[in-house]
Amino acid sequence: MLFNAARTAGKILSLTVLLVSTSLAQAQSQILSVTAYPAVDEIIKAAMPQWKKTHPNVEIKLVSRAFEDHHTAMTTALSTSSNLPDVMALEFAYVGRFGAGGGLEDLSQSPYRIKDTQMRFVPFAFRQATLSTGAVVAAPTDIGPGTLLYRTDLLKKAGVSEAELTQSWDSFVASGVKIKATTGAYLMAHARDIKDILIRSNVKPGDGLYFDAAGKVVVDSSRFVRAFELARRVRQQQLDGKISGWSTAWSQGFKNGNIATQMSGAWLAGQMASWIAPTTKGLWRASQLPEKAWGAWGGTFYAIPKAAKNKALAWEFIQFMTLNRDAQLSAFKVQDAFPALLEAHTDPFYDQPIEFLGGQKARLLWREAALKINAIDVNKLDPIADEIVNTELDKVLDQGKDIPKALADAKALLERRARR
Template sequence: MLIAGAAAALPWRARARARTTLTVAAFPLVDAIVKAALPAWQQRHPDVAVQVVSRPYADHHTAMTTALSTSVYLPDVMTLEASYVGRYAQGRGLADLAQPPFDGLRLRPRFVPYAFEQAINRRNELLALPTDIGPGTLMYRTDLFAQAGLGEADLTPSWEAYVDAGIRLKAATGAYLVSNAQTVKDIVIRSGLKPGEGLYFDSESRVLVNSPRFVRAFELARKVRQHKLDARVAAWSNDWAEAFRRGTLATDLTGAWMVGQMANWVAPGTSGRWRVAQLPENTFVSYGGSYYALPRQAKPENRALAWELVQLLTLNRELQFAAFKSQDAFPALLETFDDPFFEQPLPFLGGQRARTLWRDAARRITATQVHKQANFADEVVGTELDNVLDRGKPIAAALADAARLLERRAFR
């Protein structure tokens, strides 16, 4: 009887072991969004488990880069921050979602245009689907600017006006305009880009650094430093957060998601003193965002289920709103944009209905081409700006040196 009983149990155990499990690799806070969506997934597929493997942001992307290059420990679904989609664009590690059986290009009308287009590489391959975006915004302290006799209209006409307002602000209140002069350079070099245009390289990998766009960015950043308008603190550092809490840092050039970060942990005590505006000169840019991709060499037997899970996470209006409300994950799904939730006032912003502002920005952001050497270019240009700010190097010489170095790497 014991033997018979054991034999009868074997088929059940075999079935338990054979249960399909999908692996999703994610970083915070996307990992929480995926986990929150699992009850909806289990209703569809009670026999398909989902394991979420979460790592800190940098560790996650390092692990994904290694997995794609070695085809070892590949998840079924990979979450990527927006810039990494571009970095992987010329490789062959991600499945082309434009091809059958995915036919992902049919989904184009359902997403914010720039977010969808940035996932398409030069080979017209669709490498991922967007889930959340980060429309750029200007956060500013109304109380500090009021002390200086300034308002939003003094900040937004141009980047020069923004810096000039900072000079008046510093004289009246002692507060810094921005955390670091590099921040001004980072946003100004993104101003005025045409759809599909690259930041550092054009479509033929020609270097764009020696151009009026970069000269202007360097000149404005130098003016910020010369007038001591930057606190010279690194974003996300303790000093950076403390400057917001104490009211010694009056603006932030950031993504819409930053309002939630400020309200929840960076500087909750400053609630009601902040407002947001479109970036100066009506500059419409993206500050990050998240995507879901399928590794090309992941388990083929799980591919159909993995694609179904990606569609659930990106196309389900209810789940998109749940992520928006719980994690400030601004949705990439256009079907959400008509919801009254966008009209609700935000207490941290003194009741401002800021989501309508960000919704307008999201519709007007243009897709930019991300080059495989963009990370390297960031470092090179940032180092040359440091040479200008800290060592007095002439701007023309700094940009010429940056261009020469980038030209050596452009086609690698």
């Protein structure tokens, strides 16, 4: 009987220890919620094992949605202050809009103090997340240095050299005439592409794409006039296929050799190789943009909503993803996410030839571009301005609308939106 009592007491003690241990483990474990989109979600998944080494009791709950669905969901979450993650990934085009809405933490303030590490980031990328108030609403993790991808077989058949193609925008268009005449291929998918890079060229420090440092609308400036004129010239000479990016016709044009060039971020070369046009391996090369027009396409940032539950842990995660050289290089090697961290710009990987580009060491070109791109200020109305300008460009290209009139109308409409 004494034995049974001792055994019962032992069981109770063991159960108590188990319950206490379980309770402590639960108390110590935490869940960090992160939302992202392809291929940022894959980058985060790949980084989880390394993160777990220093945060063994933190479970990352990753929610991934398609690109547009993700940003729509985050727009709704911020406006309602519900269903918000601890960390949200944002594409550059959404940073200014979300930041100006007041729903994101200012990372320049304590306890974050991101400006203490500002010099470790590519200058233009850090500036992209900085509002006119000085608030820094997100941390850059990858960037899209602008590049020109071109088909060597089409250029060779047309007797056009890379130097001729890229010397100036005028020579770029003239090369397109030769290419079309001898190969039947379009110079570019859509005339809008040339507008997109030209409005990003020669932006004054402190200015944005559509607004100057004082908030004045500048869509009727010489930048936009030249961009519209060149786009119109491309269309008038039938050098573009009127093909929208990311459409089936767009990817098919690359596969079939119907499109000779594409201006985009450096990341496009990796996507061309992996799924857009892998059968064209070896036919493409990369160069700097014509006329050394340093520009950027896209880029990924991490932000913390003001209503997030685990802000301290969220900031640790963001620092791990953006200030960890190994994590940055891993994302670059696996997903072609060009590092925003300068420390990750010195690695033998940059000197390696890229098979899809015929063995070209194109990462060296992209690294050079990354350091020469001007910082462009962001504005919450940038997405709306982009829609307005594109609508007016379509009227110029498709309806023959006068360029000064089109830009004046765009300016007037944008000024009305800014006054609301």
